[in-house]
Amino acid sequence: MTFRLTVNGRPRDVEGAWLGESLLYVLRERLGLPGSKNACEQGECGSCSVRLDDRLVCACLVLAAEAQGRSVATVEGLSAGDRTLTDVQQAFLDQGAVQCGFCTPGLVMSVHDLLDRNPAPDELELREAISGNLCRCTGYGRILAAARTVVERRAAATPERELP
DSSP: OOEEEEETTTEEEOOOOOOOOOOHIIIIIIIIISSOOSSOSSSSSOOTTTTTTTTTGGGGSSSSSGGGEEEEEOGSSOSSSSSSOOHHHHHHHHHOSSSSSSSSSHHHHHHHHHHHOOOOOOOOHHHHTTTOOSSSSOOOHHHHHHHHOOOOOOHSSOOOOOOO
């Protein structure tokens, strides 16, 4: 089977695929995008998180063929193409929220997803946003600190609006 996906804003042809292949398998094995990790294959760990039409999903639970005509965004597509880190990625490094790195792409995608929807989340919203991601090495304290850092940096960089 051959079909076309739009991944990180670019049309990508998928050739020789089997109809039942997961989006995760196609991204990693057919398109060479290894950022989304393959761990549980049951949608429980969040390591394969991608955005499908601006909705965070576990790529292991989506058939690749279902993504035709839709927009897929992976962790590789977060930067501007020049391989610079996003503010979320930089905050993960600054706060020591990266150890083995296996869960990091899914967590970064989850934090980006939350902050795109809500630029000023409270503590509960931050915790809920990453609740679908399992991390065994780093610990959630540093991950939450990284998310808080991004919220604070973005707020400081945004000029306050004057009320009428």
